[in-house]
Amino acid sequence: MSDDKIIAVTGATGAQGGGLVRAILADPSAGFTPRAITRNPASQAARELAAQGVEVVQADLDDEASLRRAFADAHGAFCVTNFWEHFSPEREVAQAGNLARAARSAGVSHVVWSTLEDVRRHVPPGDERIPTLAGGYKVPHMDAKGEANELFRRAGAPTTYLHTSFYWDNMITFGMGPARDEDGRLAIALPIAGAKLPSIAASDIGACAYGIFREGEDWIGRSVGVAGGHLTGAELAAGLADALGETVVYNAVSPEEYRAMGFAGADGLANMFQFKVEFEEVYCAARDLMVSRRLHPGLTSYERWLEQSAGRIPVPVAVG
Ligand SMILES: NC(=O)c1ccc[n+]([C@@H]2O[C@H](COP(=O)([O-])OP(=O)(O)OC[C@H]3O[C@@H](n4cnc5c(N)ncnc54)[C@H](OP(=O)(O)O)[C@@H]3O)[C@@H](O)[C@H]2O)c1
Secondary structure, eight states: OOOOEEEEETTTTSHHHHHHHHHHHTOGGGSEEEEEEESOTTSHHHHHHHHTTOEEEEOOTTOHHHHHHHHTTOSEEEEOOOHHHHOOHHHHHHHHHHHHHHHHHHTOSEEEEEEOOOGGGTSOTTOTTSOOBTTTBSSHHHHHHHHHHHHHHHHTOOEEEEEOOEETTHHHHSSOSOEEOTTSOEEEEOSOTTOOEEEEOHHHHHHHHHHHHHHOGGGTTOEEEOOSEEEOHHHHHHHHHHHHTSOEEEEOOOHHHHHTTOOTTHHHHHHHHHHHHHTHHHHHHTSOHHHHHHHOTTOOOHHHHHHHHGGGSOOOOOOO
16 A cells, blocks of 8 residues: 555645646655545546546535545645535535534644635725625625634644635636627726736646645644736736737726626625725735745746636637
């Protein structure tokens, strides 16, 4: 039997956890081996992992006992929840609690919890600079993750709090790619005025998490943020224009205009961007590029990400 340390990876079939699995597999002599956790080992993504020799284990974030079994004998656990599947901050907190207690009772030596700021610590619910949403949240998917940090502490799980950044992949997977404006020009709409947005290739979050596991116990009890760049909306548009070979305009919409777009979660995302603009300095400082590069020396730049991924960004055809 191999002496490699097992890293149990939730979200292994997704963006962050998938990046961690690939980073572990790419470094076979380092003494780690991934265990992919999924609700459905028969899914195509899970079968592709198994075909690469990855151990695949069934568990559900809603079921603490299943997580305890999936974490058994593991050295490390990467813990990520997916707010966008259910849009419930309360359920996200409950899932994080299950992860924290399961990691503790399984005796995992190092947990990396994929988290974000609880915006209510900066803008309390009574402060309507950022509108309060149902249930007393400012940014439900951020507040829930930040609130859950305490559950890892309370469980006594040896945790590193990994603060993530906006994915460039949102242009492919989250409908945030360019659209055509009334003049037929490509445009990206973001309510971030002239602020710098810490952002990253989603897969690099997992690769940075691997760096944390590799560096080991010095990280326990600490927070760290990662980003591949701190880019303005104009810089995001200019990079896209270079990659697509066509002008791309940056449309700096207001938070109110963004909210009015009306898609599911638009109000929470408008609040999220408003927070990132109003707290630009502290939010960027929490995602240091040097630290990110130390954790993942192959950290992808925006230009490189575009070289690799621009072909997958849906681009509406020009009319006329
Ligand atoms: N988009 C962004 O810019 C951004 C930036 C920072 C943070 N985030 C956060 O990233 C999180 C999502 O991570 P991601 O993008 O890596 O996910 P993703 O690519 O959308 O994939 C979701 C993953 O979560 C797993 N999962 C979901 N519900 C589960 C459950 N009940 N039990 C077990 N596994 C479950 C899925 O596994 P199976 O389907 O195989 O079971 C899948 O691997 C969200 O909470 C979001 O707030 C997003």
